[in-house]
Amino acid sequence: MAKRTVIPFGPQHPVLPEPVHLDLVLEDETVVEAIPSIGYIHRGLEKLVEKREWPEMVSVIERICGICSFGHGMGYCLSIEGNMGIQIPERAEYLRLIWHELGRVHSHLLWLGLLADSFGFESLYMHTWKLRETVLDLFERTTGGRVIFSVCKVGGLRRDVDADTLALMERKLTELVPEIEELAKVFIEDSSVGSRLKGVGVLTAEEAAALGAVGPVARGSGLRMDVRLEEKDRLYVDLGFEPCVETAGDSHARCVVRIRELFQSIELIKAAIQRIPDGEVSVPVKGNPEREYIARVEQPRGEAYYYSKGAGEKFLKRIRVRTPTNANIPAMVKTLAGAQLADVPILILTIDPCISCTER
Amino acid sequence: MISFYGSEISYFQVITAAVFVVCGPLVGGLIAGFDRKITARMQGRQGPPVLQPFYDVLKLMEKEPATVRGSQDFYIMTSLIFCVITGVFFFGGGNLLMVIFTLTTADILLVLGGFASNSSYSQIGAERELVQLMSTEPMIILLTIGLFLAKGSFGVAEIISGGPVAFPYLAGLFIGVLYIFTIKLRKSPFDLSMSHHMHQELVKGLTTEFSGRTLAAIEMMHWYENVIFLGFIFLFFANGTPLWWVLGIVVCLFLYFVEILIDNTYARMRWQFTLKSAWAVTIIFGGANLLVLYYLHASQLLS
Amino acid sequence: MKFLSMGKVVLRSLFGKPSTYGYPFTPREYPDTLRGAIGIDIDACIFCGLCARKCPTDAIEVNRQEKSWTIKRMQCVYCSYCVDTCMKNCLWTEHTHVVPDTVKQVDTYKQEPPEAEEEAAEEQLETPASTEASLGQTDSESAGQAETPEPQEGEPADA
Numbered sequence: 001m002a003k004r005t006v007i008p009f010g011p012q013h014p015v016l017p018e019p020v021h022l023d024l025v026l027e028d029e030t031v032v033e034a035i036p037s038i039g040y041i042h043r044g045l046e047k048l049v050e051k052r053e054w055p056e057m058v059s060v061i062e063r064i065c066g067i068c069s070f071g072h073g074m075g076y077c078l079s080i081e082g083n084m085g086i087q088i089p090e091r092a093e094y095l096r097l098i099w100h101e102l103g104r105v106h107s108h109l110l111w112l113g114l115l116a117d118s119f120g121f122e123s124l125y126m127h128t129w130k131l132r133e134t135v136l137d138l139f140e141r142t143t144g145g146r147v148i149f150s151v152c153k154v155g156g157l158r159r160d161v162d163a164d165t166l167a168l169m170e171r172k173l174t175e176l177v178p179e180i181e182e183l184a185k186v187f188i189e190d191s192s193v194g195s196r197l198k199g200v201g202v203l204t205a206e207e208a209a210a211l212g213a214v215g216p217v218a219r220g221s222g223l224r225m226d227v228r229l230e231e232k233d234r235l236y237v238d239l240g241f242e243p244c245v246e247t248a249g250d251s252h253a254r255c256v257v258r259i260r261e262l263f264q265s266i267e268l269i270k271a272a273i274q275r276i277p278d279g280e281v282s283v284p285v286k287g288n289p290e291r292e293y294i295a296r297v298e299q300p301r302g303e304a305y306y307y308s309k310g311a312g313e314k315f316l317k318r319i320r321v322r323t324p325t326n327a328n329i330p331a332m333v334k335t336l337a338g339a340q341l342a343d344v345p346i347l348i349l350t351i352d353p354c355i356s357c358t359e360r
Numbered sequence: 361m362i363s364f365y366g367s368e369i370s371y372f373q374v375i376t377a378a379v380f381v382v383c384g385p386l387v388g389g390l391i392a393g394f395d396r397k398i399t400a401r402m403q404g405r406q407g408p409p410v411l412q413p414f415y416d417v418l419k420l421m422e423k424e425p426a427t428v429r430g431s432q433d434f435y436i437m438t439s440l441i442f443c444v445i446t447g448v449f450f451f452g453g454g455n456l457l458m459v460i461f462t463l464t465t466a467d468i469l470l471v472l473g474g475f476a477s478n479s480s481y482s483q484i485g486a487e488r489e490l491v492q493l494m495s496t497e498p499m500i501i502l503l504t505i506g507l508f509l510a511k512g513s514f515g516v517a518e519i520i521s522g523g524p525v526a527f528p529y530l531a532g533l534f535i536g537v538l539y540i541f542t543i544k545l546r547k548s549p550f551d552l553s554m555s556h557h558m559h560q561e562l563v564k565g566l567t568t569e570f571s572g573r574t575l576a577a578i579e580m581m582h583w584y585e586n587v588i589f590l591g592f593i594f595l596f597f598a599n600g601t602p603l604w605w606v607l608g609i610v611v612c613l614f615l616y617f618v619e620i621l622i623d624n625t626y627a628r629m630r631w632q633f634t635l636k637s638a639w640a641v642t643i644i645f646g647g648a649n650l651l652v653l654y655y656l657h658a659s660q661l662l663s
Numbered sequence: 664m665k666f667l668s669m670g671k672v673v674l675r676s677l678f679g680k681p682s683t684y685g686y687p688f689t690p691r692e693y694p695d696t697l698r699g700a701i702g703i704d705i706d707a708c709i710f711c712g713l714c715a716r717k718c719p720t721d722a723i724e725v726n727r728q729e730k731s732w733t734i735k736r737m738q739c740v741y742c743s744y745c746v747d748t749c750m751k752n753c754l755w756t757e758h759t760h761v762v763p764d765t766v767k768q769v770d771t772y773k774q775e776p777p778e779a780e781e782e783a784a785e786e787q788l789e790t791p792a793s794t795e796a797s798l799g800q801t802d803s804e805s806a807g808q809a810e811t812p813e814p815q816e817g818e819p820a821d822a
Binding site: 398400401402403404405406407621624625626 | 668669670673674676677681682683685
């Protein structure tokens with residue numbers, strides 16, 4: 001009968017990207033059970049609707065998380081626009097798609113770097129983040145900020161991007177693709193990386209569906225679910241979007257899903273830049289939201305939905321954001337049971353936890 | 361010659377041992393500094409100045425002591441003393457078997473220091489350090505036997521000052537020692553117990569609960585150990601002639617560079633893989649080499 | 664299965680230039696579209712207070728009686744809602760950020776009555792001496808030329 005020890009993992013731990021606490025019950029380096037607790041970064045942002053008028057609330061919602069920032073801003077704006085029945089111009093829709101997919105590229109590059117770091121491959125981590133800098137510079141040039149963009153508003157966008165900058169974006173992304181391919185080959189084919197990722201944290205399709213996994217976690221287990229398929233205005237489907245699905249269900253499959261989505265996002269951005277129409281980027285907005293509305297967005301981590309409830313005043317009655325990590329934590333806890341201690345950081349990172357989003 | 365516990369030691373050996381005690385940390389620290397700089401350049405960063413390890417150790421010595429238990433400090437300091445004694449034996453030309461066992465003692469004391477603090481991270485790190493020790497000890501012992509068979513003596517002074525160059529006869533053992541080298545130098549893929557890389561699931565592994573002067577002592581122990589292990593590599597090449605001495609040093613430095621390269625091109629492995637692969641390499645390469653050496657002895661091709 | 668697939672990348676960066684540069688000793692070049700610190704043309708301001716109402720972090724304070732406009736530099740999040748809202752277009756974003764400092768900089772701009780003499784003011788972005796209590800007499804020219812504060816200029820950038 002091996003002795004059981006309980007290791008407190010987090011909230012301050014160098015390998016965790018965000019503060020989450022796990023009590024790992026160990027028997028000799030095998031995790032028997034993992035008990036999570038969250039709440040270390042709850043800031044009460046949803047309560048701020050009582051103090052900030054709904055047009056200014058965008059800047060608060062954007063700052064829920066630094067990586068999914070654009071998705072949050074866009075999701076909130078979509079929710080209010082649906083609430084008030086506003087139709088934004090087509091150019092604004094294309095630009096939102098471009099920025100959202102660029103945000104996905106950035107998020108997946110960041111995640112790949114963190115994954116490499118979690119199994120001790122520091123040089124791969126540094127090289128992946130070097131590529132991320134190119135994407136951040138593109139953000140700074142088009143939106144004015146590297147992390148928080150402040151470019152979405154209810155009714156469209158706050159600033160436009162001219163044709164020269166779009167051409168520059170296309171060029172930089174085309175230059176980025178071979179460099180990402182070189183590093184992607186290391187992730188997918190290298191033997192030492194493979195021995196750390198393959199067979200680790202297997203989630204079958206039934207388990208993923210039963211636990212409510214979303215995003216790349218579900219797509220890595222063979223479930224074909226993506227909000228971009230059901231998007232109202234068919235923009236993604238028009239551009240030929242098809243979700244990336246792998247069937248193995250282990251960490252390697254989830255890594256492959258994200259890498260494929262990376263390349264797919266770059267293709268989507270380039271296709272959108274080719275087809276973007278001219279026109280206005282915003283419409284004037286009058287009145288106040290009066291109904292309830294839920295908007296859904298496919299964040300880099302999965303499906304997020306934004307619920308807003310207005311009552312005809314300048315202050316909303318309630319907003320609620322359900323972020324994808326919230327739905328993926330049960331899947332993470334399930335994969336942790338029976339894992340080796342050395343695999344714990346990989347399993348935590350494989351769902352791409354964004355605890356700031358989870359706890360707002 | 362002076363008489364020391366029954367064996368005769370020349371003044372020259374005393375001087376070399378003293379030089380090691382004083383210059384060992386300097387050389388080891390410089391090697392560590394170049395290590396960090398080269399690693400940073402491989403990762404696309406600028407890297408710290410080459411003298412940074414010295415600045416770090418000096419700063420650590422100024423810090424307020426904050427150990428959990430007094431016995432931790434005792435174990436680490438004794439471990440450092442044993443490390444220095446190992447170096448004195450090795451660079452003073454003493455008995456190789458003695459060197460191996462004092463080195464092992466130093467490592468065990470480090471493990472005890474890790475266990476003495478009650479932190480769970482430290483304890484798991486200490487367990488992994490024991491696994492690392494189990495992986496490397498067989499190879500080191502086979503190396504000692506191989507050197508005896510090739511050079512005819514267990515004494516370091518005799519090994520480096522005469523006889524044939526050991527390398528061709530010990531090719532298999534050399535490959536095995538290279539594999540073990542990665543574990544001993546605590547480099548990826550085998551930096552299980554206390555990694556110098558940033559993010560490890562055991563926070564800082566064995567060294568989690570140490571700070572201040574004790575952590576400085578552990579750093580200096582790493583420096584001493586690195587110099588001693590490079591010395592082991594040197595044994596393969598030295599035979600008393602200046603040419604092979606210089607070549608030996610060059611090969612040592614080149615192999616250290618190769619270790620840095622391997623550190624940056626591999627992910628960290630789990631302990632089960634480390635143990636199994638190290639024993640496999642030991643048995644296959646080390647065992648085969650020893651069989652060849654015994655055959656050569658039996659057929660009088662080697663004295 | 665591949666071994667050493669990272670070897671090429673690693674050796675290439677070993678013998679090439681590092682991809683980091685030595686900020687803050689090497690200054691950063693920002694693009695023109697950067698949403699940087701907020702600048703104001705105080706003489707055009709009518710002190711309506713809309714910018715203060717729209718600010719999500721309450722960093723702006725407008726005093727109509729004293730004709731002063733105060734911004735807490737460290738509380739501003741560079742969202743530039745104030746710039747969009749201003750009816751007189753007297754606010755803009757600079758092409759640099761506020762330089763990091765050890766005190767919370769608060770900058771106040773006052774509109775001088777037309778007949779008073781302008782005094783050259785030092786309450787610019789790069790002065791570390793502004794505290795909560797100090798008020799500056801910043802005239803419109805200095806506000807208009809709020810230069811890019813160079814990071815090397817006496818900033819606490821000691822390594």
